[in-house]
Amino acid sequence: MIRVIIAEDQSMVRGALTALLNMEEDIEVIDEAADGETVLHKIELLQPDICILDIEMPGMSGLDVAEAIKNRKLPSKVVIVTTFGRAGYLQRALKAGVKGYMLKDAPVEQLAQVLRDVSRGGRYISPELAVTVFEDENPLTERERMVLQLASDGLSTAEMAKHLFLSEGTIRNYMSELMQKLEAKNRIDAVKIAQSKGWI
Incomplete structure (x- = not known):
């Protein structure tokens, strides 16, 4: 039996997924959650074989x-089910070791088969998403991404410097570098570009 936890902030979608997957003889949905922090706690507690995660959720994505x-180093495998086909999201997912990445408009029979394949050590990426990985490579370094993420949260240069234990000059250098890479007019523009690509 494949033990599954579902995290999805839309209760109707979550309920439908749970009901449909529980109709499969070899799959059991053991719990569900509406946000990232709750599901992470449940994953640590229950250690499901697979967790199905939506990307956009309150708190933690x-x-x-x-x-x-x-x-x-938790043993649970991850399958992302999302409406977002952004290259940056898929790149982040692959780096995080996600085993399945599919769009929400896929039939539930396909999701059930992906869960079986993943439980046996396989991997699945929706073909229409796989090509985006090579089309739109994220040019930002991990540190630049962190700086831009803090900027998107509204932090000032001084607050970012304090948060990352860096000097304000270093933060300004990172910001200048990433704005050039993104061909952005200012930091707000840089945030918008990176968010639209799924890079932050």
Whole structure:
């Protein structure tokens, strides 16, 4: 029996997925959650075989949860089910060790088969998403991404410097470099570009 936890902030979608997957003889949905922090706690507690994560959730995103699972060396495998086909999201997911990445408009029979394949050590990426990985490579370094993420949260240069234990001059250098890479007019423009690509 494949033990599954579902994290999806839309209760109707979550309920439908749970009901449909529980109709499969070899799959059991053992719990569900509406946000990232709750599901991470449940994953640590229940150690499901697979967790199905949406990307956009309150608090921690599905990608944040996938990264936490990898960093904490939890045994559960991750399948992302999303409406977002952004290259940056898929690149982050692959780095986080996600085993399945598919769009929400796929039939539930396909999701069930992906869960079976993943439980046996396989991997699945929706073909229409796989090509985007090579089309739109993220030019930002991890540190530049962190700086831009803090900028998107509204932090000033001084606050970013304090948060990352760097000098304000270093933060300004990072910001200048990433704005050039993104061909952005200013930091707000840089945030918009990176968010539209799924890079932050």
